[in-house]
Structure formats: structure tokens, C-alpha cells
Amino acid sequence: METLGQLALKSADAYPGKIAVKDASRSFTYREFIGRAKALAAYFNDLGFKKGDRIGILMSNRLEHIELDIAVALAGMVKVPLNYRLHPKEHQYMIDDAGLSILIGEQLLIDAVEMEVPVLYIDQPYETVLEQFEGKSFFEKVAEDDLFAIMYTSGTTGNPKGVMLSHRNMIAGALSLAQVCEVDYEDIVGHVAPLTHGSNFLSHVSWLYGLTQIVYSKFEPEEFLDHLAADKVSILFLVPTMVNLMIQHPSFDASKLATVKSINMAGSPIAASKLQEALEKAGNIFVETYGQVEAPMCITMMPRNEIRHRLDSCGRIGVFVDVKIVDDENKEVPHGEVGEIIAKGSLVMKGYWNNKKATNETLRDGWLHTGDLGWRDEQGFVHIVDRKKDVIISGGVNIYPREVEEVLNLHKGVKETCVIGVPDDKWGECVVAFVVPNGKEDVTVEQLIGLCKDNLASFKKPKEIFLVEELPKSSYGKILKREMKQQHVEVSK
Known part of the structure; x- marks a missing residue:
């Protein structure tokens, strides 16, 4: 494997005139886009930032997410994406915990946070920096196992934890996604789910193949379907909630999905009956992946040709991870028996940022203890039962x-x-x-x-x-x- 920066540079070299990314009002070729990323890397170096310094990103869905990924990778720095839908106090905790060198994003969101961190507002200040550093570049020596991102968990219990993900982790996830989504060199990727989270991993897939990416600012089912048809999008990431809203919308029109090859559903389980309805209405365009921030996207993978026959499974074990299902004594259980899903391999995080205790609790002998309960059938398909902490014990059962x-x-x-x-x-x-x-x-x-x-x-x-x-x-x-x-x-x- 190589690094994310190297992958992006190769795409720019192979497809300089191809559209790399676009939104409702802007469009950049690979040559233009990689030039913007190089200028940003030069800007970071000019500010005196060093390898491993953290760069926070706080904005809604915008194409700047994607070019900042490349800039951070080239400069050997670490991105910290902050979900813009969170409360400013939640942002404040993550900013303090990560020890940011700079926060880049939308002024309205940034100004709501109490902090003492240098900022770069998006739009004109950001574009002025790009103009000042146009034609310049900076490259840091980066290895596969160097840290690329700190992505914070959703914090369903206590404060969120910063998951440390390396270039190797990200590329393993991208290669896995490319396989299950059946990606080829003509695909067009659409981003409507948050680029701070699941949809971002399709950016890295795009660099592998030199794909065009289209960024949508919001999800409104009817309008979104119109955009997909007009833009001829073929690859998407959607959480099951989005799939349900789209499929159950009164004006749903399956013909607008004519160019869509695969919609990767992940982020939470989908009920078998709702998945069946989606397949009946939209066709055989869904794939499913199971993972966590700690092992992005592809602990298991369910391809299109299998999903309609196995509505209650999340797929077979991914290509860059080993999986066991174990009991409370950490002993592997037989096929068909429920236990905790644990995983090990190139997909699994390096640990939690500034949290050795949580790292030691979750990573034991290199195995990620997911906290998810499931079982594996004789054909190797994994079935998620529930979160371990959500099991109801009634009368001892x-x-x-x-x-x-x-x-x-x-x-x-x-x-x-x-x-x-x-x-x-x-x-x-x-x-x-x-x-x-x-x-x-x-x-x-x-x-x-x-x-x-x-x-x-x-x-x-x-x-x-x-x-x-x-x-x-x-x-x-x-x-x-x-x-x-x-x-x-x-x-x-």
C-alpha cells in the first residue's frame, strides 16, 4: 500500500483534464484540484506546522472537505473532521482534546465555539490563501502507518473518543469499498451524507480510480433524485434512514435511479422488511457494509448479488480484516452461536487519541472488541443481533x-x-x-x-x-x- 497523498497525485497525473469534483456552482479538473491541494499544503508549511499537527475542519457538505483531505495527506498532517450538526460545546470538547493547530470552516459555525485556536474561514479568506500560494507545493515524507485522521465517535455514552486512523486504515477501507461497490473507472460518486463521516471514504475510492465526485449540500428526497438523474451518479453512500425516506417518499420514481450502480448502506442496521421494500421499489442496487469508526466501513461486506437472498445478514468478512465471534471469556464460539464480534487487521484503528484506558479496553492483543453481538452461519455470513449494552435481560433471559x-x-x-x-x-x-x-x-x-x-x-x-x-x-x-x-x-x- 501507499499513502492517500500518493493516490491523489497519481489520479491527477493520469486524468489531468477530467472533472475531479463539482458542486452546484463550481467544477475543478484534476489538474486544478490537485493544484489547490498543493497550495494548501504549502500554506500549512508556511505557517510552521509540522508533521502530525492537527487541522480541524468544521463545515457543512462542501467540496473543500475533499481538497483538504489531499492537502493534509501531502503535508503529513492529521485532519480532525467535526460534524457541523453537533452543539458548539461538543465541538469545543473535540477541539480542546485534539489540540488543533488551526480550524478551517464556515464562520457561523466557528464563531459559535469558545476557543483560542487560529482559524481560516471558508469562502473569501480561504480563496485568498489559495491565490497567494498558487503554483506552490509542499510534500512531507509520509509512511503508510502514519496518522491521517482523528475521527470522533458519536459519543452515545460519555464524551466522544478520538479514533486514530492511519493511511493504511483508510486505504484498506477504500479498497474494500471499491470491491463491494463494484467500482470501475467510469463511475461518478455522489456525496449527500456527511463528508465528516461515511461518505468521505468514497473520496478515497475516487482517488484510486480517478473518478468524478459531486457534492450535494442537503438531502431532500424528491430534489435529490432529480440531481442523481441529471448528474448520472452511479455510486453513493446513504445511511438506512436516508434510504427509507427516499423509498417511502410519495413521489418516489425509480427511473431516476437508472444510472445508479450501487448504494452502500451503512451506519446503522436496516430492518429486513424495509430492505425488501427498497429492493422491490428501486431494484438490485444496494450493497451493505458493517463497520465502526474504529474499523471503517468494511468489517463485513454484502454485495448486490447476495443481499436480496440474505436480508438479515450484513455479509461476509471483509478482505482486510480477520473476525472472530467470542464469548465473555474471549473464547471463539461455534457457528450459529451468538457472541461479541471482534476484529483485527489493516482496517483496525491505531487506538484512541489521548485515551490509553479506552484503547486498552477496546484493543486487546490487537483485536478490536466492537461491542456488537452477532453470529456466523455455515456459509460464512455474519448476522448482527444487537449492541451488547442494549440487550434486555428479563427474568434472567x-x-x-x-x-x-x-x-x-x-x-x-x-x-x-x-x-x-x-x-x-x-x-x-x-x-x-x-x-x-x-x-x-x-x-x-x-x-x-x-x-x-x-x-x-x-x-x-x-x-x-x-x-x-x-x-x-x-x-x-x-x-x-x-x-x-x-x-x-x-x-x-
Whole structure:
């Protein structure tokens, strides 16, 4: 393997006149784009920044994310992408924890944060720097295992942790994505999911193949489908929430997906019934990957030709990782038995930034302990059961929330669900479900109870079912179960 900077330079050399990236108002060839990245690297060097210094990025979806990736890689520095949807106090924690040398982004977002860090505002100040350093460049000696990014976890419990990812980690993820998405040299990549997170990994895939990337500023299902058709996008990353919103939109038109080869779904599980609906309406264009920030995207991979036959699996083990499923004593369990998924290999992070304790707890003998429970079938396909911390223990028996959610999602009037465990004086915990109707068919609590009665053992059935307008989600689209538990406390008073 090489480094991300080298990959980008090779693409620029091979396809100098090809469009590298565009948005609604701008378009740059590979020659122009790599020139901008080189100028930024020269600017960082002029400021006296050294190899390993951290550069924060705080902006909405913009093409500058992509050129800053290249600049950081060339300069041997470390990018720290900050999710613009987070609260300024959350940004402040990450900025302080990472020890940034500079923060680059949108003024409105940056000025909301209390900090003493040099800043470069996007738009005119940023473009002025590019003009000043036009034609200049700077290259640092960078190795595969050097740090490229610190990406913060979503912080569902406690403060977020800074995941340290090397050039090797990123390239392993890119090569894996290229395989499962069936990428070729004519593809066009669309970015509408956050470039601070999952969609960014498709940028690195693009450098492998010299692809054109198109950056969209927002996701509105009907308008977005129009853009895909007009721009002839063929490769996408979407979280399942986006897929559901797109597929269930009243004006959904599958013909607008005619050029789309593969939509990689990742970030959270998708119910089998919702995946089946997506396949029926949109066609065989979905692939699925399972991973974590700590092992980006591709611990497992489910290709297009398999997904419709295995709706409840997240695929086979990826090419740059070894996987075991182990019990509480860290012993590997037989096929078909549930245990914790652990992973090791080029995909797995170097550790957590400034957090040796968490690193030692999560990385043991080189194995990443994911905290996810699952099992593996005889054909090698992995099936995610649930998060280890979310398992409901009722009367001494384990109940996996996802199993109950799958049943509730069978109702044609259900948009999405969330199942949690709450304290119960008799059983220790009991099952409670929150259900969001989709408005297409009437849905009642009685109907949902009947579904559970027909499909689940008695002890797994929800004690309570609440119909709600929406579920609280993180900025990455993950359902916040801790908030659901707090909501239950409030309604139970």
C-alpha cells in the first residue's frame, strides 16, 4: 500500500483534464484540484506546522472537505473532521482534546465555539490563501502507518473518543469499498451524507480510480433524485434512514435511479422488511457494509448479488480484516452461536487519541472488541443481533431488541421502530417499543401487539407500545436509545 497523498497525485497525473469534483456552482479538473491541494499544503508549511499537527475542519457538505483531505495527506498532517450538526460545546470538547493547530470552516459555525485556536474561514479568506500560494507545493515524507485522521465517535455514552486512523486504515477501507461497490473507472460518486463521516471514504475510492465526485449540500428526497438523474451518479453512500425516506417518499420514481450502480448502506442496521421494500421499489442496487469508526466501513461486506437472498445478514468478512465471534471469556464460539464480534487487521484503528484506558479496553492483543453481538452461519455470513449494552435481560433471559423491531417493522404502516429495556420490579427489565407510523396505512397498538403475538415468544413481547411522530437520532442518523429511555421515564411519571 501507499499513502492517500500518493493516490491523489497519481489520479491527477493520469486524468489531468477530467472533472475531479463539482458542486452546484463550481467544477475543478484534476489538474486544478490537485493544484489547490498543493497550495494548501504549502500554506500549512508556511505557517510552521509540522508533521502530525492537527487541522480541524468544521463545515457543512462542501467540496473543500475533499481538497483538504489531499492537502493534509501531502503535508503529513492529521485532519480532525467535526460534524457541523453537533452543539458548539461538543465541538469545543473535540477541539480542546485534539489540540488543533488551526480550524478551517464556515464562520457561523466557528464563531459559535469558545476557543483560542487560529482559524481560516471558508469562502473569501480561504480563496485568498489559495491565490497567494498558487503554483506552490509542499510534500512531507509520509509512511503508510502514519496518522491521517482523528475521527470522533458519536459519543452515545460519555464524551466522544478520538479514533486514530492511519493511511493504511483508510486505504484498506477504500479498497474494500471499491470491491463491494463494484467500482470501475467510469463511475461518478455522489456525496449527500456527511463528508465528516461515511461518505468521505468514497473520496478515497475516487482517488484510486480517478473518478468524478459531486457534492450535494442537503438531502431532500424528491430534489435529490432529480440531481442523481441529471448528474448520472452511479455510486453513493446513504445511511438506512436516508434510504427509507427516499423509498417511502410519495413521489418516489425509480427511473431516476437508472444510472445508479450501487448504494452502500451503512451506519446503522436496516430492518429486513424495509430492505425488501427498497429492493422491490428501486431494484438490485444496494450493497451493505458493517463497520465502526474504529474499523471503517468494511468489517463485513454484502454485495448486490447476495443481499436480496440474505436480508438479515450484513455479509461476509471483509478482505482486510480477520473476525472472530467470542464469548465473555474471549473464547471463539461455534457457528450459529451468538457472541461479541471482534476484529483485527489493516482496517483496525491505531487506538484512541489521548485515551490509553479506552484503547486498552477496546484493543486487546490487537483485536478490536466492537461491542456488537452477532453470529456466523455455515456459509460464512455474519448476522448482527444487537449492541451488547442494549440487550434486555428479563427474568434472567436475554432479549435482543432488534429481533422485536424486525417483527414490528413487518406492519405496512410502520416507518421505523425502537425497542428498549426499562426497569421492572418483577422481571428486572421489560420490553418497551416506540413506533413511528408512515402514514400510508393505519396502524394501531392492538395490531402491533397481534403481530408480536403471532411472531414472538411470549416473554419477548413488548409490555408497552407507544406510537410517536419521530425517534431522536444522532447527527449520523443513529437512533438515540438513551433518549428513548428518558422519554419513557417522563411518560411513566
